[in-house]
Amino acid sequence: MAYQFERKQRIAVLGGGPGGYEAALAGAQLGAEVTLIERTGVGGSAVLTDVVPSKSLIATAEAATAITEATELGVQFFTRTDDGRPVRPEVAVNLSAVNQRLLRLARSQSEDMKKLLTRSGVRIVQGEGRLEGPNRIVVSTAKGKTGTDFDAVDADTIVVSVGASPRVLESAKPDGERILTWTQLYNLKATPEHLIVVGSGVTGAEFASAYRALGAEVTLISSRDQVLPGEDADAAAVIENVFTRNGMTVLSKSRAASVTRTKDGVVATLSDGRTVEGSHCLMAVGAIPNTAGIGLEEAGVQMTESGHIRVNRVARTSMPMIYAAGDCSDFLPLASVASMQGRTAVYHAMGDAVNPTELRNVTSNIFTQPEIATVGWSQKQIEEGLVRGMIYKLPLSENPRAKMMGIKDGFVKLFASSGSGAVIGGVVVAPKASELILPIAIAIEHRLTVDEVALAFAVYPSLSGSITDAARAMHIVN
Template identity: 30%
Template sequence: MTFDYDLFVIGGGSGGVRAARVAAGEWGARVGLAEESRMGGTCVIRGCVPKKLMVFASGFPEAIADARAYGWDVTDGRFDWPVFRASLERELDRLEGAYRNTLKTAGVVVHDSRARVVDPHCVELADGKRFSTKHILIATGGWPFVPDIPGAELAITSNEVFHMPELPKRALVVGGGYIASEFACILHGLGVEVSQYYRGAQILRGFDDEARGMVANAMQARGIGVHCGTDALRLERRLGGICAVATDGTEREFDVVLYATGRRPNAAGLGLEALGVQFGRQGEILVDEWSQTAVPSIFAVGDVTDRVNLTPVAIREGHAFADTVFGGRPTKFAHEMIPSAVFTQPELGSVGMTEEEARARGPIEVYATSFRPMRSLFAGRQDRVMMKLVVDAQSRVVLGCHIVAPDAGEFIQLAAIAIRMGATKEDFDRTVAVHPTMAEELVTMKRPVRQA
């Protein structure tokens, strides 16, 4: 049978674009791709990239204060949200153009349209046009989840926060994950009075307990109102703004309420259910280790599968799929030892097991230190950083590394290489320190602070 395409990708985010580019550009496949919104997906258009630029913007007040402490004659200025937003939108336009050019260069045919799957070898665009295809890849990502409470329509999500017409004076962030905690820090750094509600006992669930506790304490010390064990029961429009009636009995008014209570796989309405594709409890597409669904010609990568919802993971999954199906190189992506960073203030970088996970596995040693770093100490700030290694007591292999510090994301990327290679504590010990740096503490900790 002759098909219009060898591969049709639904979704123009990081995973879908990588799979399409590699399949077409490296392996010569005939590839079509449909994207109903902007090319680049969540990460480029409404996630990692604009968020990180906001992180940079939010750090300048502290940098200005430090500059004064170091003798620079500088004064505080006023943050101009419309100026920043216009620059941000220009940068996102540039990045979207780069994504489109990459696909064009690789020979991918782009369809700016919503698409659905008609049968295992046919897709249909919104205008009714149909294409036959040997393989179909679903890479439609995820979508913010907002609980069904009274007044939920008054809230915004991370999708809309970059497009606010003006910066609020008071903001409530609902949620305790990394997206919620990052935006709480971002908005606070831009001069917004921020409260954060989280129904759990501590923010950043899933990260090392000691590390996330340190981040929470630092956020509170900076003036962010972190309220754990608290959730919003309903939102009401009042003369003073949006009133959040909370489970702790309080009623507080805000100019903006941002919900960051998780994301759900964006798989509804694609026609997959009728074909026998299987779904999990959260609506995620179930796939095997090759990213293949229960329908042999249909595959899925990225957040829509709800495996590890990180952009670099989606990219690796997409690349592995293309190499396997079109390159004759069977490739599985191992969803383990994946480093991650939380861009709060201070940042949290993590790779491998938490202390809690490692303790449940067997005997461990924990090497940790906390100190005031030179730069902020000289400026008179009370900030503290933490370096932590979790070590298997018998094999001496480093099972996990957790860093709370400015630029922890940069640190953890390099530490992840050693830990992914199976470095032992003695390998760290044999490494000469770079002085004076914060990271030198990773190779100078000689005695465990505790054993379990």
């Protein structure tokens, strides 16, 4: 139960992304006077230019893949000529229509979020915000005939949720036409003839996977030994094998020194002198927090060398009345984590009960085809001795439902404590792995043993049956 204040507590939220949105909503629900400052639209880049549009694009790519691979399941598509002769049609993707749809979905989602905040009593101010000390935000609003107007928001608590922007390299500056960041891809009118993707992390791998499924020739430039270098090695190997099998060119141990425009395309020059020519280039080389020039350091907020805001497990900064949530903080950069940070920050500030965020329990997902979902301790950490654990891997090809669906790639991998048998981590590589990881996350959150997980009845046949099968195989003998 939140403490009762003599007057309404004033909360100012700078940035309306997942963290800021949830902070504003939580504050309003607890009876605070809440003001949200956002420069582009409620939902921030996550809704308008990142998560919502990118995952919508990936959903289209999955639909295209399902059609092209349906023949393996005995489903064939034909059209007929005027004389009745069957002709196999080509699967075509209208990228302009796809992009219009996903941007429309993003705007609709943003409007829905804005309406809910307004109904909840949140005041929304559109403009650029800057901290003027630890208890005030000055907002520059739209320019009129008299110039820029300013609005001052005083607050007892400030939540900063300003997000991050694509990192830009001087040697490969995006122009919005041929050299692109992931926020600029949605301006394309047609599928690129040959897309060069620089960067094999999560963003690079997801878009490389999607555009290959949409019919583009794709070259993925990776500076590391394999794609997705920070992920489970077995999972990354599956994805790279699928990429190459589907016709993608993966250049491992290759670093792009520069990317420049040509007359009708782009050329990427590698550090060893090799060149790769394409029609377009996606630069996916990380993100920079949007924390510069908004008065954080002047307000006493401690920052990292990379410009991220230092926070603890309840999203509090070095200043007691200032919190930070999302990609601008030095926590895990996931939309789900940002949302949890936003809620936790407000609950803590208003004296409500909070559970400090435990990163070990956070699920993450990579939306390639197939997807990669992870939670808890990793195999690498177990092998390095950071935690004592058992490892069991069950190929998805052995699952009866996977066979029925024509799924050849993927696996379920469980990690359990060597002593108690408690589930401490897991990896799922499968279609919709983002849905399949939840039982493992619940097991970790509630410290269930593999024997307890194995007692659950999985539907037969089902992909989730591989989770209980893996748990059963790790039976702890008392």
